[in-house]
Every structure is written in structure tokens, then in C-alpha cells.
Amino acid sequence: MIARLVLRRIAIGAMQMAALAALVFFVIRLMPADPAARFVGLGASPEAYAAARATLGLDKPLLAQFADFLGFGAARGLIDGDLGRSWVSGESVAREIAAALPITLELVACGVALAVLAAFPIALLSARRPGGGADRAVLIYGLFAGSQPEFVWALGLVFVFFAQLGLAPGPLGRLSPFAEPPEPVTGFMTIDTLLAGRFEAFSDAVAHLALPAATLAIVLSGPIIKMLRDSLGRALKSDHVLFARASGLSENRVSAIALKSALAPTLALIGILFGFMLGGAVLVESVFALGGLGQYAVRSVLAFDYPAIQGVVLTIAAVSLLVYLITDAAQALIDPRVAT
């Protein structure tokens, strides 16, 4: 049953990606600027401008450009897995995304993991005594944490832990500036330092990840706690949990049964938040100078770098669909009714 769900989702995902590829190609060309101008800033003679447009392929009819993008022209294209070259850097978009994506995935994964770790005990504590002190505190925290933009938390944490207390490293990227980075294997700094057996660099990488991940965790934990607390509250009042309690099971065992029921909607929320944060963590990436996918997306949009924008949109969509697929499959495992 789950296999069928996965296959169905993959088929739908492929169609979504194809539609998105066409949509993003045409929509970004509606933006109110011509990217060729940026190339010829110094020598903006009409000839140089025309040469730049030809270099970018902008002198061709729109449908011919679309055919080139898909890979039906002279060069390789999307159907060959080639996202083209960035107009800003001249580098392969796929290579640039391959460098930026692991940074964001590592950040978001750690942020979500911290948020979930914090959310479960807090939500449980809150749901067990609705209306109690803990419950009210959780409600206030959830509202407050979720209502502050992430860059406010990020700047605040930098100010307190770096500038005032001197406990955290400066917001200087994934490693200390003079540290030698490991040979990239996965692109995840923590994993690559471990694979290289460089424990000092691993410690450095974790230290540099701590504040950005904590920032995301603070922001994300609000909605996760709220969702989990509400689901748990409903589950604790459900018939099967009342039956479990009436059967004399321990409170921890009863909580575990309720938690299983409450998990499915929370998993869906976590999947949505994860997908959203792939592009939405840009401000955290910016404050901590991480150079992830969000920053790459913003740079590309501001520079009207069409190939890079297309690449980022398709990558975020693909990763988001993958995350949704995983969370749906996990939900189906917990609650088989989801797969039907």
C-alpha cells in the first residue's frame, strides 16, 4: 500500500516539476529588467550591449530560448540534467547549487531536529495538564517565538553570545576563517570533518552551526509545539486513550499511545516547515554568513540571473517534494488510513 502511495507521489511529482519548469521559465521573463545591462556596465555601447544579449541567448525568440533551456537546442539542457551556467558567475548552476544546498540542508535539518527535540517534552507537559501553568507558558512562548522574524533572533543571539559573552564564534560562516576546510564529500561540514577524521574541525563546525540552528529551532518550535500540543490534547481525550488509561496502563505508556496518534499531523507540519525553510532560511544564512541556497536564490533574483533562478526553483521544488514524500510515507506507516 505504501509502495503504491510512493509511486503515485513520484508520478505526480514528475508532472509538477515539468509544469513548474515551464512556469518558472516564462514567469521570470516577465520581470521588469533586462539582465544584459549588468554585463556591459563599463562599456555600454549599443554594440557591446547587443553582443552581451547574444552571449546570453536573449536575442533568440522566446520559444527558441525555452527549447534551449529544455535541451532541444544545440547545447545540453534540462532533459540532460544540465541547468545551464550562471549569468553572474559563469559557473555551472548545478555545481553552484551542489555547493549551496548541503549548507542549507544541514542548517535546516539541525534546526528542525532541535525544534522537535524541544517540542515533544514541552507539548507533552502542556497537554497533560490543560490550562495549567506549563500550558499557559507554552501558549505564550509559542505565540512569541513564532511571531518574531528569524533575523531578530539571529542578531540577538549573535549580540548576546558572541559580542557580549564571547561564548560563541563570530558569524563568519561554517568554519573559523583560518581553518582548513575538509575535502568535500557530502557537502555537510559536520559529516565531512568527521569523515576526514578531523575532530577539532568538527568541533569548530558544530560551534559555528550552534547559533544558526538555535535560531531556526526557536522560530520553528512555536508552531510545532502548538500543533503537537493540540493533537496530543485531542488524543488524550480519545476513546482508545481513555480505554488504555482505564486498563491501568502507566501514565508514560498512555502518553506514548497518545503521542503516536498525535504524530501524523505534526509530521505533516514538520515536512511543510522543512520545505519552506529551504528558501526561507535566507535571513539566518545571511546573518551567519553561511552562503546557503537561500542567499544564492536572493542573489540570483536581484541580478536577474535566469538560469540560476530556474535552477534554484526546481531544486527547492524537488527537495520539498522529496520531503513531503518521506513525511507522507512516515504518516502512512503510523496511520495506514493515510495511504488509501
Next chain:
Amino acid sequence: MRIARLGAAGLRFGLRRARLSVAAVSCALLLGCGSPPLTNADGLLVLTDETPTGLDYDGPSAAIPQSQTGIVNLMEPLIDYAPGAVNDSGVRIPDFTRFEGRLAERWDFDAARGVLRLHLRRDAVSCAGNPLTAADVVYTFARAKSVSGAAPIGWFLANAGGVADFDGDVFTDPAARTLGDEVRAIDRHTVEIRQGQPNPLLLPVLTTFGLLIFDSVEMRARATEDDPWSHDYANNAAPPSFGPYCVERWVRSSELVLRANPHYYRGAAPIARIVIKRVPQSANRYMIMRMRQAHVAERLTPREVAAIEDVDGLAVRSVQGNESLFLHMNFATPPFDDPLVRRAIAAAIPTRQIIRNGYFGAAVPWTGVAPSSYPGAASGAVTTDDPARAAALLAQAGYPGGRGLERYPDAFRLAYVAEREAVLGPIAASLQTALRRLGVPATLDPIPSAQFGDRQLVKKDLPFALNDQEKPVVVDAGYAAQLFFVSASAGGVNNMVNYANPALDALWARARGETDRVRRTALIQDIQRLASADVAWAPIVEYRTHWVGDAQVQGWSWRPDNALRFYDLRFAP
């Protein structure tokens, strides 16, 4: 037994490692690690808002200032300006009246033939270990003329310097893209460059980042069938050259690490390693400097620079170089076609307030149309800070109290580069307030820099804008005039306000070929006075270029591209 012992030893080792890792993670998670103190032994740490996006000066990102920082520290010019005096901020300024040899140790100019003969050094060696020869210079010009890169910067500068046959034909006739004998090797260490017509800009353009010399041996080794001029390698790996530094590591949008070229002909750089680190938020660059965790920070906001002036151990280095702010009013957009309206708007500009609140005193009023530090620059006669005169001029133009200007709401959308909001936002707001007091319906329109560039340089339809980005890279007021005020039909380049004055064009026609320095300067100054009288631009201020540095860092120097030369820097003993 032995296996068991080995196993136990392995287990102990594993546990020790595991304990170390757990300790490391715990330490990090508890934020107990902090930052180790910065030492000079590791090298120089420079914080900037963006690392180079590409390193080929004919590549797609050569117009980005941070890319130029990478290029000028990796590559070497044929000649450069001689060092001049040190200013009151401890920054050495070039002497724009004297040139000195770099890769060319001497040169002579045959005025009758229009030929510059360059005698190259014999001791210059590239990062790849290849000695400099005349073939490298010929290759560099041949590559520029091929216009095979994304942006033809090399061609443009050679054209501006009057090199023969570097004309617009290259864009329409593929045969014109092949280098002839206009640049030729005489022997292994002598090159001749021939001009098509007399042009005094040949030496100045050779100092700029767009005609730095490639190591042709390495470039040819990196060429492919699809990319015979090695743009991909030069842009995405490193431009092979004879400069003071070589690329050690480069991660776009993160860092560029430079290592001193051990073969550099002026001696290896005093600071062997430079780490240029991207920290996008200026507030964080400021905070890291205050915590003494970096040696140099670039592009702080004026407010941050002012706040750091009194911090012990840090020094603000600045220069009144070539950065300026002016108001752009498009002649093609009514009512800016009316000279009275132009003068009225200029008179309303609150220059003193902008200097005080926008630049925190680190700027001076500007009345000219070319950087006042450039040879041949003339002061102009544009009046600002005079609201009474502005009101009178508006009334004279038929708009008393601004009445009637509501017919042009789109014309008064004051555009500026959104990415410069921290600096330009408060200035735009001051200007808007001053204009509204006169009844001018000004609104603010921050737009992305790419859109700003497109509308300003290509479409030329930006009606009203604040611009602080125009820095003529060739140090010459005539070049600035050609760039901004000469009509396209008369050889102008990016006259973005659609200004046209036949008298000015006629003066330029005389000045461009004038080889007598005194007569040429007089003509160029007349051009500037004409542009100023017509309020072609409404100049506002010339602001200081700043760096914040650790007080131990010495040897600061400025160049017209505003890129630091790391070779000049050293740590105080």
C-alpha cells in the same frame, strides 16, 4: 590473544575519540568554545560584503567591485601610477602625474608613428612558474580584441586608449576580431602598441584592471575547443598572471584565500596569506571588528564608521578618492527638459544635511561633474542648499509652489539602488522632504541594482535617481566627460541622462585628439563647465572611501578602482 589486545586498544582509541567528539559537541552546544584570539601569524583576515563572483575581467562579473579586488591582486599591469603622498588618514594616494614601470620596466613613445614601445622585465614570473615574455602582452590584447567574453572590458579600454583597429567593427565583422600588427612583439621582451589616432589615454588605460597581463602559456594550456580564450578557467578558477598573489582557495559567496606568489618580481608579499571572508551584514562586520576578530572590514555604513572611530586598537582609514553622489534627471522626461526645473531641483538639494546625517561628516560638497581628485577636473557652478532660490526658479518655470508638477507623478519617483538602502535610504528621505516642502511631488522608488542598471545604462529611461556608483576607472576628466556627457553620435558612451549639447560635442571632438596637455586640459575644463551650467548632473557630495583596520595593519594605499592592494599592507613589528 594479540587480536584481543588489538581489539581492546582499538576500543580504547575509539572511546577516546568518541569522548573527544562528545566533548567537542557538548562544548559547542553549550557555546563554551567562543572564538580563538586573532593572530597575525595566520595571515590577514578581511571582511567584506561579497567575495569575487568571477575573476575574468572580460567575464560576466567584472563590473562588480569585489570581483575587481580579486583581479587586481592576482594580476599585474604593464605600468602603474607612481606612489604619491600619504594623506591625513595614513593612506598613500597615487601621483596621477607620474607613471612607473611594472611588467614594463621602461617605455618610449614615437609620436610621429603613434607607437608606444614597451620594454618588459626579465625577472617577472607567474604563479604557474612561467617567465613573462612579449607573447603574454600580445596574447592579452588578442584576447581583448576577440570580444569572446561576456563583457568586452579589455576591448573597451583599448578602444578608449586609441589602440589602432580596436573599434566597433569587432561586433559586426568576425574578421575584425583578429589582432593585426597594432600590438606586436619586436623581440622576446619588447612590444609595440600602435595607436590609430593621437590619444593621451593610452598610458592611463594600461594601469586599469581591464588590461592586466595574462600568463599566455598557462592560459593556452587551459584552453578548450569551446573556449579557446580560457574564459571559463580565468573566471572560475584563477586568472593566470604575474601578480603578487595566487589563488589558494576560492568558494564563491563565502571566501577567497590568496597565497603570496613566491616568484613575484618585487619580492614576495609581506603578508603571505590573505583570507577575504564574506560577511553580508554590515552590522556583523562592525561587531566582529569591535571584537577584534578580523584585521580589516570594508563597506561599513557611514554610521558604523563613525561609531568605530574611537575604539582602541582600530583605525579608520579613508580617502577622498573618486566616490560621489549626484542627482540624475533625465532630459528625455518632462519636466526635466526644462533648464529652470533642473536648476530649481538642484537648488533644493539639502547638501549640508546630507553630509551631516547621511555621511556623518565624511563627505564634502561637490560642484563639479568629474572627481575633483582627477587631473583636469573643474569645479562647477551648480547651486544647492538654497530653497528660496529653488522656489523662485520653480515659479519662473511656471510651477509656483510646485503647482502643475502633479502632471508628472512618474517623473518624480526618486529611484535608488535598493541594496544600498542603509546608506541611500536616509539621504533619499532627506531629499524627498526638501522637495515636498517646495511642492514637488517626490516619492521614493528603491529598485534592485540590476533593474537600476538596465534602466540607466541600456533603456536610459530612468527619470529621476540618486546615484553613488559612477567612478570613472580611467583617471582623466576627459574620459569621464566622454563616458557621461558626450552624445552617442559624437563618441559618447553611457550618457544616461540623454544630455545633448552640440557645443560640448564639438569641444570633445577637439579635445580627444589633442596631445598638448595644457590645451587639452583647457578644453576638458570647458566641457565640464558646459555640463555643469546645463545641470547635466546635479552633483551633491564627494564621500570618503573607508576601510576599518586593526591599528597594527599599515601600508594602506588607494587606487581609482577602490580595491585594496594587499601587497602594500604589512603588520607593524
